[in-house]
Amino acid sequence: MPNGAGSRLVSGHPPIAPASRPALQYLALAAVLVLLALPAVLTSYAVTVFILIFFYAFLGQAWNVVGGYAGQLSMGHAAFVGVGGYTAAMLSSELHLTPWLGMLVGGALAAVLGAVIGYLGFRFGLRGFYFVLLTVAFAEVCRILVSNIDALGGAIGLYITFTGDPRQFQFQDARAYYYVALALMLLATGVVALLERRRFGIYLGAIREDEGACEALGVDTFKYKMLAMIVSSFLTGVGGTFYAFYLFSLQPNSMFGIPLSVEIIIRPIVGGAGTLLGPILGSFILTPLGELSRLSLGHGGYHGLHLVAYGVLLVAVVLFLPQGAYPYLARVLRRRDA
Amino acid sequence: MTPLLEVAGLSKRFGGLVAVKDLALTVGGGEVVGLIGPNGAGKTTAFGLISGSLVPDAGEIVFRGHSIKGLPPHRVCALGMARTFQIMRPFPRLTVVRNVMIGGLGRHPHPAAAEARSRAIVDELGLGAKADHLAGSLTLAERKRLELARALATEPVLLLLDEVMSGLGERETETLVREIRAINARGIAILLIEHVMRAVMSLAQRIVVLDGGERIAEGRPATVANDPRVIEAYLGDERLV
Numbered sequence: 001m002p003n004g005a006g007s008r009l010v011s012g013h014p015p016i017a018p019a020s021r022p023a024l025q026y027l028a029l030a031a032v033l034v035l036l037a038l039p040a041v042l043t044s045y046a047v048t049v050f051i052l053i054f055f056y057a058f059l060g061q062a063w064n065v066v067g068g069y070a071g072q073l074s075m076g077h078a079a080f081v082g083v084g085g086y087t088a089a090m091l092s093s094e095l096h097l098t099p100w101l102g103m104l105v106g107g108a109l110a111a112v113l114g115a116v117i118g119y120l121g122f123r124f125g126l127r128g129f130y131f132v133l134l135t136v137a138f139a140e141v142c143r144i145l146v147s148n149i150d151a152l153g154g155a156i157g158l159y160i161t162f163t164g165d166p167r168q169f170q171f172q173d174a175r176a177y178y179y180v181a182l183a184l185m186l187l188a189t190g191v192v193a194l195l196e197r198r199r200f201g202i203y204l205g206a207i208r209e210d211e212g213a214c215e216a217l218g219v220d221t222f223k224y225k226m227l228a229m230i231v232s233s234f235l236t237g238v239g240g241t242f243y244a245f246y247l248f249s250l251q252p253n254s255m256f257g258i259p260l261s262v263e264i265i266i267r268p269i270v271g272g273a274g275t276l277l278g279p280i281l282g283s284f285i286l287t288p289l290g291e292l293s294r295l296s297l298g299h300g301g302y303h304g305l306h307l308v309a310y311g312v313l314l315v316a317v318v319l320f321l322p323q324g325a326y327p328y329l330a331r332v333l334r335r336r337d338a
Numbered sequence: 339m340t341p342l343l344e345v346a347g348l349s350k351r352f353g354g355l356v357a358v359k360d361l362a363l364t365v366g367g368g369e370v371v372g373l374i375g376p377n378g379a380g381k382t383t384a385f386g387l388i389s390g391s392l393v394p395d396a397g398e399i400v401f402r403g404h405s406i407k408g409l410p411p412h413r414v415c416a417l418g419m420a421r422t423f424q425i426m427r428p429f430p431r432l433t434v435v436r437n438v439m440i441g442g443l444g445r446h447p448h449p450a451a452a453e454a455r456s457r458a459i460v461d462e463l464g465l466g467a468k469a470d471h472l473a474g475s476l477t478l479a480e481r482k483r484l485e486l487a488r489a490l491a492t493e494p495v496l497l498l499l500d501e502v503m504s505g506l507g508e509r510e511t512e513t514l515v516r517e518i519r520a521i522n523a524r525g526i527a528i529l530l531i532e533h534v535m536r537a538v539m540s541l542a543q544r545i546v547v548l549d550g551g552e553r554i555a556e557g558r559p560a561t562v563a564n565d566p567r568v569i570e571a572y573l574g575d576e577r578l579v
Contacts, residue, residue, distance in 0.1 A: 199443045206437075209430065216389065217488055
């Protein structure tokens, strides 16, 4: 976890030797090519699993900006998914605005909400658990509000009529969702990779470590935490559109609820918060595991048992890999190089 | 000539405790001023007030002609004042160079430029061999140097050093004194809190003595050391001798 736990362990930013950078880039390129070609050989169920892997990796990457790099533990990111999804759905049904544009409007509104939450949290210096509570509270308030607004479908939610029209963000072929989800994941990862190399990203890593020391060194920590929150909530809001139009329905409980917030943060934490590949690795570990336990345990009234599996895994990660799986993996690979 | 830093009537209380009371202090351009006093005299609080991490209850702080009272620390830093912390605060999971870059990026927004500057500073302070190590792995003496390197990277005109010598061995102290002198020779003014008297006496051109939050003496090192009030404040404290 950010702050505290295990400073004896290697950094959230493992200093990668410059020589291995190009090798890493070729590896990434090869991985992307494989993922592009993969749907040709996958079963339709496997395609669904990959869609979920990419989509949750995307949400995890979005959260990673503020939760991982800046170390501000938001536990209410579902609020941004909800705001983004409902915005695009309403714009589509009421104003016939294509969700392709609606997703940007949804992202922008989510960013406004992110800015409000960030302002309250950062201006009044809420740290750790208090910031967690603030973000949870906002998400819950959103959920309850939407549940009680009839124009938004109330507790029953909204349903999107399936037309199969790509202009309406709907596809006959599930493989199209696969490519959209993959594009979202790569886009967010590209954004984070860019931030990581710029002053903004470098500052975030230091803010996570010690805000007071950052201030003394001339870093406007409030400004950078706000920026991180805005970038993160915007991306998450964009994800809301995908979520809504992939499922064809929006319910307050699933779009704004705590379970979704948990799904969002658990992958980057397991994979390595504050690392570029952590959310992706985390999603490749956890999403199939979640699906598997849902399939094998979901029958016969064991609903929710996959959450127990999550819990056990999270405890194991905190105990044995407090920095997440990616830093561990990077260390093992480096050792083999040497 | 107006001094670089001018503090007047500075006061701060924490609940019932008056930590700093009606403090007046000046530092001229390029000057080295020592701030001494027994434990609990209010020295570190005074640093906090001047650098902006604490908000004064009363008083005025003028730095380079700007009133900086109530400005947040990052603004004070941008104006050219840098501080080190008595309890060092490295970013343990960042490398030494990255640590220094956090200070340097304010002046050199492009990471490559900031990194080049930071490497030069790290080399200069003898941390070159540890440049790419994590700051959490440094020894105490190295962490002291890292504090100094980070502060220097902000390119200050005034450096506030809070007990950078404490806990160092004799040889390490000597080296650091020499390095601080070299920094000062470049025109950077220094205000230093120090318990290692030999170091203060040899570095400072002027010394301000605090006791119970108040200034009880000020003057040249030799004069201050023989001031009866100062000796009384330090009574039983062999460090002064």
